[in-house]
Amino acid sequence: MKFINTNIGLYTDFYELTMAQGYFLTGQSQKNCCFDYFFRDNPFNGGYVIFAGLGDVLELVESFKFGSNDIEYLKSQGFRDEFLKYLKNFRFNGRIFSVKEGEVVFPFEPVLRVEGNIIECQLIETILLNILNFESLVATKAARITEAAKDKPVMEFGLRRSQGFGGINATRAAVIGGIKTTSNVFSAYHYSLQLSGTQAHSWIQAFDDELTAFRKFAEIYPDRCILLVDTYDTIKSGIPNAIITAKELEKSGNHLIGVRLDSGDFFSLSKQTRAMLDEAGLEYVKIIASNQLDEYLIEKLVSEQNAPIDLFGVGTRLVTGYPSASLDGVFKLSSFDNKPRLKFSENFSKSTLPGIKKIVRFSDQAGHFHHDVIAMDLDINLNEFYYPVLNGKKHLFENYIFQNLYNLTMENGIRLIDTPITEISEYRKARLELLPDEYKRFENKNIYIVGVSCSLQELRDGFFSYPYF
Amino acid sequence: MKFINTNIGLYTDFYELTMAQGYFLTGQSQKNCCFDYFFRDNPFNGGYVIFAGLGDVLELVESFKFGSNDIEYLKSQGFRDEFLKYLKNFRFNGRIFSVKEGEVVFPFEPVLRVEGNIIECQLIETILLNILNFESLVATKAARITEAAKDKPVMEFGLRRSQGFGGINATRAAVIGGIKTTSNVFSAYHYSLQLSGTQAHSWIQAFDDELTAFRKFAEIYPDRCILLVDTYDTIKSGIPNAIITAKELEKSGNHLIGVRLDSGDFFSLSKQTRAMLDEAGLEYVKIIASNQLDEYLIEKLVSEQNAPIDLFGVGTRLVTGYPSASLDGVFKLSSFDNKPRLKFSENFSKSTLPGIKKIVRFSDQAGHFHHDVIAMDLDINLNEFYYPVLNGKKHLFENYIFQNLYNLTMENGIRLIDTPITEISEYRKARLELLPDEYKRFENKNIYIVGVSCSLQELRDGFFSYPYF
Numbered sequence: 001m002k003f004i005n006t007n008i009g010l011y012t013d014f015y016e017l018t019m020a021q022g023y024f025l026t027g028q029s030q031k032n033c034c035f036d037y038f039f040r041d042n043p044f045n046g047g048y049v050i051f052a053g054l055g056d057v058l059e060l061v062e063s064f065k066f067g068s069n070d071i072e073y074l075k076s077q078g079f080r081d082e083f084l085k086y087l088k089n090f091r092f093n094g095r096i097f098s099v100k101e102g103e104v105v106f107p108f109e110p111v112l113r114v115e116g117n118i119i120e121c122q123l124i125e126t127i128l129l130n131i132l133n134f135e136s137l138v139a140t141k142a143a144r145i146t147e148a149a150k151d152k153p154v155m156e157f158g159l160r161r162s163q164g165f166g167g168i169n170a171t172r173a174a175v176i177g178g179i180k181t182t183s184n185v186f187s188a189y190h191y192s193l194q195l196s197g198t199q200a201h202s203w204i205q206a207f208d209d210e211l212t213a214f215r216k217f218a219e220i221y222p223d224r225c226i227l228l229v230d231t232y233d234t235i236k237s238g239i240p241n242a243i244i245t246a247k248e249l250e251k252s253g254n255h256l257i258g259v260r261l262d263s264g265d266f267f268s269l270s271k272q273t274r275a276m277l278d279e280a281g282l283e284y285v286k287i288i289a290s291n292q293l294d295e296y297l298i299e300k301l302v303s304e305q306n307a308p309i310d311l312f313g314v315g316t317r318l319v320t321g322y323p324s325a326s327l328d329g330v331f332k333l334s335s336f337d338n339k340p341r342l343k344f345s346e347n348f349s350k351s352t353l354p355g356i357k358k359i360v361r362f363s364d365q366a367g368h369f370h371h372d373v374i375a376m377d378l379d380i381n382l383n384e385f386y387y388p389v390l391n392g393k394k395h396l397f398e399n400y401i402f403q404n405l406y407n408l409t410m411e412n413g414i415r416l417i418d419t420p421i422t423e424i425s426e427y428r429k430a431r432l433e434l435l436p437d438e439y440k441r442f443e444n445k446n447i448y449i450v451g452v453s454c455s456l457q458e459l460r461d462g463f464f465s466y467p468y469f
Numbered sequence: 470m471k472f473i474n475t476n477i478g479l480y481t482d483f484y485e486l487t488m489a490q491g492y493f494l495t496g497q498s499q500k501n502c503c504f505d506y507f508f509r510d511n512p513f514n515g516g517y518v519i520f521a522g523l524g525d526v527l528e529l530v531e532s533f534k535f536g537s538n539d540i541e542y543l544k545s546q547g548f549r550d551e552f553l554k555y556l557k558n559f560r561f562n563g564r565i566f567s568v569k570e571g572e573v574v575f576p577f578e579p580v581l582r583v584e585g586n587i588i589e590c591q592l593i594e595t596i597l598l599n600i601l602n603f604e605s606l607v608a609t610k611a612a613r614i615t616e617a618a619k620d621k622p623v624m625e626f627g628l629r630r631s632q633g634f635g636g637i638n639a640t641r642a643a644v645i646g647g648i649k650t651t652s653n654v655f656s657a658y659h660y661s662l663q664l665s666g667t668q669a670h671s672w673i674q675a676f677d678d679e680l681t682a683f684r685k686f687a688e689i690y691p692d693r694c695i696l697l698v699d700t701y702d703t704i705k706s707g708i709p710n711a712i713i714t715a716k717e718l719e720k721s722g723n724h725l726i727g728v729r730l731d732s733g734d735f736f737s738l739s740k741q742t743r744a745m746l747d748e749a750g751l752e753y754v755k756i757i758a759s760n761q762l763d764e765y766l767i768e769k770l771v772s773e774q775n776a777p778i779d780l781f782g783v784g785t786r787l788v789t790g791y792p793s794a795s796l797d798g799v800f801k802l803s804s805f806d807n808k809p810r811l812k813f814s815e816n817f818s819k820s821t822l823p824g825i826k827k828i829v830r831f832s833d834q835a836g837h838f839h840h841d842v843i844a845m846d847l848d849i850n851l852n853e854f855y856y857p858v859l860n861g862k863k864h865l866f867e868n869y870i871f872q873n874l875y876n877l878t879m880e881n882g883i884r885l886i887d888t889p890i891t892e893i894s895e896y897r898k899a900r901l902e903l904l905p906d907e908y909k910r911f912e913n914k915n916i917y918i919v920g921v922s923c924s925l926q927e928l929r930d931g932f933f934s935y936p937y938f
Contacts, residue, residue: 013628013652015666018690022668026685028675035671073658118675125669129629130636159482160598161795166635167599183482189542197484199491200594202504202802205810206497206587216495221487232813263819320794326630326785333671341674344701350732 009066009090010073012126017074020119021083033118034335034356036110037128040349043137043324044295047439047448050143050428051111052176053135054101056169058415060131061092061124092120096410099359101419102139102176102428103405104435106450108389109359109374110334113406118336125331133329134166135173137321141295142177143432145314147440148299153180154312155196157290158319170319176424179318191421198260198288204231210238214245222254226288229259229273239273243280258286258310266297267305274308286310293317295442342463349390353452355459362400369435370400371449379453387451395451478535478559479542481595486543489588490552502587503804503825505579506597509818512606512793513764516908516917519612519897520580521645522604523570525638527884529600530561530593561589565879568828570888571608571645571897572874573904575919577858578828578843579803582875587805594800602798603635604642606790610764611646612901614783616909617768622649623781624665626759627788639788645893648787660890667729667757673700679707683714691723695757698728698742708742712749727755727780735766736774743777755779762786764911811932818859822921824928831869838904839869840918848922856920864920 023029042049066074066087075084094116105111112132114121145154156179159167171187181196182188188195199217207213210232218225227245229238239259246256259277261269266289277285289301290313298314301307316322332352333341340354356377362370373385382402386392409417438446452460492498511518535543535556544553563585574580581601583590614623625648628636640656650665651657657664668686676682679701687694696714698707708728715725728746730738735758746754758770759782767783770776785791801821802810809823825846831839842854851871855861878886907915921929 010654010658011628012654013626013666014654014657014664015652015668017654018666019668019672022672022686022689023675025689031675033675070658077664118671122669122671126629130631131633133630134633134635157482159480160595160800161602161797162599163632163635163789163795164600164603164638166603166632166638169633169635183484185479185481185483185486188483189479189539195483195546197482197487199484199488200591201812202587202591203488203491205802205812206492206500206502206805217491220491220494316795316797320632320789322794323792325789325791325794326632328630328785333674336675343670343674 007065007067007070008060008127009064009087009123010070012123016122016125017079019122021079023118023122024083024086029117029119031118031337032115033121033333033337035114035121035125035331036334036353036357037112037114037132037329037331038108038110039133039327039329040107041328042107043140043321043327044144046140046144047441047445048104048106048140048435049136049327050139050177050432051099051103051105051132051136052101052139052173052424053131053169054098054112054409055419055424056131056135056172057128058096058410058417060127061096061410062413062415064092064124064127066090090120090123091413092116092124093413094120094410095408095412097406098409099405100407100427102424102431104369104431106372106448108353108450109372110353110357111359113357129329129331131169133327134321135169135176136329137324137327138170138173138319139177139428141318141321142174142179143428144295144442145298145318146178147432148295148302149312150302152302152309152311154178154314155180156182156184156315156318157313158315159184161316162319167319172421174318175421176428178425178429179314193421198226199228201228201231204228211241211244214241215248218245218249218256222249222252225249225254225256226258226260227256228262230261230263234261234264234269235272239276243276243282246282246285247280256282256285258288260288260290260313262291266301266309267307270307270309288313290315294322299442340459342460353456353460354463355456357456359405361403361405362397363403363434364400367434369448371397371451373451373453374456375453376455376459379455382453385451385453386457387449389450389452392451392457394454476534476536476539477529477596478533478556478592479539481592485591485594486548488591490548492587492591493552493555498586498588500587500806501584502590502802502806504583504590504594504800505803505822505826506581506583506601506798506800507577507579508602508605508796508798509576510797511576512609512790512796513613515609515613516910516914517573517575517609517904518605518796519608519646519901520568520572520574520601520605521570521608521642521893522601522638523567523581523878524888524893525600525604525641526597527565527879527886529596530565530879531882531884533561533593533596535559559589559592560882561585561593562882563589563879564877564881566875567878568874569876569896571893571900573838573900575841575917577822577919578841579822579826580828582826598798598800600638602796603790604638604645605798606793606796607639607642607788608646608897610787610790611643611648612897613764613911614767614787615647616901617764617771618781619771621771621778621780623647623783624649625651625653625784625787626782627784628653630785631788636788641890643787644890645897647894647898648783662890667695668697670697670700673697680710680713683710684717687714687718687725691718691721694718694723694725695727695729696725697731699730699732703730703733703738704741708745712745712751715751715754716749725751725754727757729757729759729782731760735770735778736776739776739778757782759784763791768911809928811929822925822929823932824925826925828874830872830874831866832872832903833869836903838917840866840920842920842922843925844922845924845928848924851922854920854922855926856918858919858921861920861926
């Protein structure tokens, strides 16, 4: 993150540092270990998650270090000199396997795997969870909105309602999920995204009447003019004035791009607006709708009501991942000192999968995703597996084409990839097309099959013969 | 924000820059104007909002400028040379009136008022909304949680699930709302907050058995040892091992601070845990609960079930302001070139209050808040007013003590205040105590009275005699 003016080492939970010092002092620090990142529930009561945030995480992990101010601060918090000396030269030197950013993923899959010594894995836990949980949440929301809008472009307008500086990450993730343009200049600059925007009510109010405000805007931006029409009254004032402005633009060889509806009933307003524009010979002028939109309202407008809206502007509900507001991803130790580890927990659904694993996806002959199997790294034949992940029974599926979803993305603490956002977004689109519709519906969705391999099931069963069970 | 390594001018919506160039080119830029920040709905279906974010906003506005990279980028986006020359030297030179940070505020109140030329007001709109909306949301959530916990301290653990870099702001706001300590080292360092933390399941799993893990932790942190007891089985393994560890600590003259329950049924687990600890003579060992807590669950545990829990750790639902996820604050032009302005809108509830205003709070003789009146800046006698704000009727209240809630917080673009977070949190506490309980209940709350003064009502009525109405 070129815009963070500090060493990012303090971007962590206090207990990570407490434990790191503990590992350092107990001699545990040189033992190898493996952590998995996974989530347990799809947000939005949906059927999938779009994995996002990998690019940011790799950049942050690569530059993760402690400056002398940080060390001084930690000293004031009681950390010991020998540990602080170690922290001063600390860099993450491990490796990270991950599915591709933009991939369609499902609950319990170890989407990303970190290998290293336990101090380095522990210290990056917080920032890794913070970024992956949030960007995956918003990319998933954006994908749902994009699906609902069908081929109509969606613009992101959310910075003013996003969660503080989280707006920076939200915009990146929204574009991965399928949003075309953003109003967020900061993120557009830093992540090379496409900008768009119109004008606010204050522009209209800053002139003595609406028509003057429209004319002045058209004069300055004759080739990119979109007019906000609801400041006084959309149908009685906004649209008639927009039509006058459009006709004047035509005289100078330009064309009004669109009008923006920002309140009222979009179905009836867009129908009336379209009729008035067409009547005036302005069939080319587009209608943009914004205000409290989400995937449900857009689906209704597009698929049920066939409202004549050409573009959607989406803000708050997209950038905050409303109503879920978070993805429940966790980062759990699966191997330590070459031995598989498992957390039991009071709730069985919160127990973890031990050992070094991989994710294998099986597709039908047409390429459509059929099921995934979480397997031990060296597993070969995966036709038989246990499903579901918790309390599974044995299933057999033959004749499917398989693909290992992991890539090595970081080695010795150095990033091996740096994928442009547009490319990640295209990958998301291609992958989502391979996911059958039954998993993408907002209501009555099917649950995608994710199983565990026979050897993984056996390894887990072994742990449950512990004295406590 | 000392940690943002860039000029913050690009942290704005694209249309702010588009409009700013428009104002610049149409000669509107030198006319004075006034914008109000206000919200329309209390989040969480609650009865109030804790106003937060002011300190961050003042710092960001004071340092708001465009660097040469930013100017170059804007040139590539089609902005004109004469405007870019203006932007290069741009600084906010206006003034800001505001209620105190930590104040209890209500819908439609112009909580903060910005005066300046229209370009400077417009350019800071996005960052002002972004910070105030989010920090007020989280401070309000934190206040609700703190109220529910009564006198039991609450710790914030949310960074891993917060919305990307929004976690930085979330922690600041949580402490304003009443949270005692945080796990977020980054924010603790930058905002001088108090840290706390225990250990994760990975610590327990990194040793061959739970007792060894506990002993090692106690050895390193004998004076601040809290043990996480649910890795294998809370009652059969975690608590017995914690008791052994506590007894060993006693021998070296130390005391186990607490045990942390992180899954299962908190009511029954805390009762059993308390009994087992007491039985072992460990009455002083505290019980800490964490996992999916919010104000409702804490209220149930504390007030209904009287569960023997001494501290709460709260994460996701606090730092994301779940389930509201956003506060709907807006920034609207109320005066331009010395003339009051008003936005109508298709939805009457979205119309605005014109003119230069103030907020006056009326309290009873015991100091308890009774009602607020939004008034014109020069209004004197406010015993008569219209209530509610929309479609109000005339009311008369006499014999209440009044207080003007505004303070001048910025003049000529220079901050006049820089209040420490602890002081803001104490102010929030004192003010919330003056708000009667009926407005603080989670269910069946009363609605606090906010009216508009007679002269403000008259001014607004004048606008509605416009031809469209």
